Amino acid sequence: MKTPILETQRLLLRPMTVQDAEKAFANWTHDPDVAKFMCWKMHQNVEDTRQWLLSEEAALDSDFIYHWGFVLKETGELIGSAGLSFREEKGIYELAYNLMKKYWNKGLATEASQAIIEFGKTTLHQTAFFGCHVKDNPASGTVLTKVGFHYEHDGEYYCDNQERNLETKEYILKVDNKE
Template identity: 40%
Template sequence: MINIIETERLFLRPLTLEDADIAYYGWTGDAEVAEYVSWLPHHSIDDTIEWLKEIEWKQDDIGNILPNDNYIWGFVLKETEQLFGSGGLIWEERWQHFQIGYNIMRTHWNHGYTTEAMQAILSFAAANLGIKRIAGSHAKENLASAKVLEKLGFVYERDGIVSHVDGVRHFDNREYFLELSR
């Protein structure tokens, strides 16, 4: 399938409902993973199942990718075949561009996996989805995410404020853009 991507150390594949347990216990239910993002940690496996339904890939009968407002992959370590995170492209209304997003288990932080996965996803976006410009942002305090964006070649454009999905909290962020080439 065209939506499976292989890198040096990873397989990137669409997530399925069968991934609910590992996703919930690995990263979607982890408050520390969700510290700097606009979504709330999942409170139950049911939250994760609903999220997996929302991000399901849409394809026609012969496997062609249909336009969607998100393209999310599960990150699988080749060496162990362990699913340890997810990331991809999410349509951002305020910018009228796709934005990258990613979350991985804390046990896999600081190994370069997110940068490796997102490099492959950006190449896919340019070659298969025709995306020419993409956004990225991070909470100012999230220095690890800043490093990922910088390694990917994103260029800082401005500071901003992001509202948390709970509608109560807000956090200062830094906004970046990247011009993609085929």
């Protein structure tokens, strides 16, 4: 299924393309304060971001990966991204997001996550979702709990491209799909 456009009160969530590389690089993929909480290495140049977006474009029609860029309606600015990716070992989709530092603590990640979970529930007919965050990033845990996730346990996430383990907190969201 093609990744659809979603809309919230303040955001337009749309598939990202390679044309977004310069904005994404300038706004979050090159920011060490964003990257330190993620499993990907901080992008060193726009070409790193282009390569990432080429892989995202290749997955646009996938049934296992859905990825959106966050566009602020008020300004048209691309300020972050999020996705649902199927975690085969868990049998459910994982919600992940990252956001330009300037927009942290403004409720935008929560707003986007609510729309993405609603898509997963109504369109993908999912009854559970997985989420995790690096222990050093409790604000991300706040986003997860605000959209209904419940803490399950501490975990560890091995990042191939960083050759390190990240200590995480893991969450599950169970939803009733009987509407």
